[in-house]
Amino acid sequence: MTRLGTTVDPRSPEHTEARTEALERLAALDAEHAKALAGGGEKYTARHRDRGKLLARERVELLLDPDTPFLELSPLAGWGSDYPVGASMVTGIGTVEGVECLITANDPTVRGGASNPWTLKKALRANEIARQNRLPCISLVESGGADLPSQKEIFIPGGAVFRDLTRLSAEGVPTVAVVFGNSTAGGAYIPGMSDHTVMIKDRSKVFLGGPPLVKMATGEESDDESLGGADMHARVSGLADHYALDEYDAIRQARRIVARLNHRKPYADPPRAAEPLHDPEELLGIVPPDLKTPFDPREVIARIVDASDFDEFKPLYGTSLVTGWATLHGYPVGILANAQGVLFSAESQKAAQFIQLANQRDIPLLFLHNTTGYMVGKEYEQGGIVKHGSMMINAVSNSRVPHLSVLIGASYGAGHYGMCGRAYEPRFLFAWPSAKSAVMGPAQLAGVLSIVSRQSAAAKGLPYDEEQDAGMRAFVEAQIESESLPLFLSGRLYDDGVIDPRDTRTVLGLCLSAVHNAPVEGARGGFGVFRM
Known part of the structure; x- marks a missing residue:
């Protein structure tokens, strides 16, 4: 077995801070759930x-x-x-x-x-x-x-x-x-x-x-x-x-x-699986309060898959995306998890190949989101990021195995699409209270609007009102921040629920059992044209 180790120290100040904030978010979530129960x-x-x-x-x-x-x-x-x-x-x-x-x-x-x-x-x-x-x-x-x-x-x-x-x-x-x-x-x-x-x-x-x-x-x-x-x-x-x-x-x-329905699943239930080696309670402290701070998604994987056993695919290539094979409550899964947030060309190509392999083997895919999107800039545009990002999205779009998605951190821009967001019809999609999702981060979006406004004023030969700009940026940042939070998105059914991170393994196990009521069959070919 290829069992994942851990470097998490539950007594460290960083872990304690993240755990405290996670518990506060869960308390707020419980209060909103109580309204539905009432x-x-x-x-x-x-x-x-x-x-x-x-x-x-x-x-x-x-x-x-x-x-x-x-x-x-x-x-x-x-x-x-x-x-x-x-x-x-x-x-x-x-x-x-x-x-x-x-x-x-x-x-x-x-x-x-x-x-x-x-x-x-x-x-x-x-x-x-x-x-x-x-x-x-x-x-x-x-x-x-x-x-x-x-x-x-x-x-x-x-x-x-x-x-x-x-x-x-x-x-x-x-x-x-x-x-x-x-x-x-x-x-x-x-x-x-x-x-x-x-x-x-x-x-x-x-x-x-x-x-x-x-x-x-x-x-x-x-x-x-x-x-x-x-x-x-x-x-x-x-x-x-x-x-x-x-x-x-x-x-x-x-x-x-x-x-009396005589309703039968096409697959027998898998044998009882070994629990993860690492304590799922520690999931509360793995995602930092500031999503710009990187964290290792293997620490999440190690606490949700059977026996913390994970065979990584292309571990030295496209390292901002972790891909690999595991079982979860006995069901085989292929996992794609964002590591450092940004998706580059290598990560996109790696993902497309991995998705094709999962379809060849009829293995469901699990996407763990923490991405700010695909990389931008002259160097990356010239390197083909549009082609390669499109390749990944093509693979996700035409994959036929069941997809499960969990938003654990950021899920911004086209990265949300490439990681199988709601528009790409995952069988189930859940979010952690720490997750955020929008077209881009609040500061970035407000900054883009500011630059466009400055350019417009310059083109007309008009002075630019810096005080008004600061007010606009603050307003936009607050709006986008509120609209990117899990409660807002879940209220609009952009996910199937906001879950306690400690329940992730159980929730995914129930989902995998549900999807195996239907045949699990991958695409054999049938992908769109991959621009090379």
Whole structure:
């Protein structure tokens, strides 16, 4: 074995400072997660319980196999917007009757579970994960439909939710809907388009138009039960495949549906893997508070891969990018990790070759981001950095093995693209609280704007206002800094969650298990033209 050693001293002042700052960031993160967990707050939670109903996360917990993990996704959706954190929906991956499933659950304590624009983005991302990884999709439904004041942002793109359900079914990915309350208007199509639907006596209400709308449209007098109750759909319309007596019975029946799916992974689970040799607690002190300070990504790799065993590829070439092979919870992975931040031509060529090799061997790729982007300057432009950076991005774009990305430090500019950022469709993308991502660093961006403004003033023969320039630079730096932080980016679903660094191995293990529900096959050729 090629086991990684360590030079980390957890008692050093640098490590202690980094750890202290990491813990402060995690405390702030926990406070924001608490807002999502609180749902609509005590008032609406109490009202929901008074009606004899379970909360969204309680429903999820009862659905899952006992003592199995739940990987919650996008818990900060909507952060920084006018809508509550969490976007009135819980999404994640968990095990039901031994089957890994993608689970969504409306939170009816938040405006009756109504969908706002961030709910839609979160639901569509969940459907994408289910499709890419062939995970059975279970929808725990209780929603009043679209949040009407924001309908202009929901109505047109919202149809994709129902489209996705039918496409999942057409591709052989099972879909199950359990209706706990209202599923009205467009929401009626969730049980209507799912393979299996469970409804609950005196609780479920599924109709395209409720009694008031029917009265206005046709003049017909009707009531909820005869129009869309569980009893009617089970006995008359046939929409309900299963009739439950209460919420617990509905969840029991949903579990039995999954048990009868005959859903099988194409791969056996790997044997139990050895834990890393080095303490994952030390991950808190590895990334410096100032991301301009370099750190060795091998120290991260040594604390997440099995037995800290890592076979490095081209260790003496393109040393600003570490590449190599390992296993993680028994699953083989190829790892690309930024070392000193900047990507040069050698690193780009090294990455392209490594990605091709992973595709030849059908091995998933893990990208650990800490890059300021591709190198600029006359020497590097003349040396072909555009060609070579394009080669790396080409390889990432056309690679067919599953990609996982973790932003651990900086992720700026086209380096974010070359390291498989969100636009390059990694199966999963997570961030550490220490991460930052933007088109470039705040100081650099403000400086570029300052130079352009100076040149514009000079071209017009006008004096340049230095005081105004200083104010502009300070404003821009503050804006870009705030917009590059993990909470802001996660709130817009540019990642699948901000995670505690100490949980990285567990999170990646759950993701690798999920991706192996679908065939893991690399591209055989099929890459675009590599400009040499």
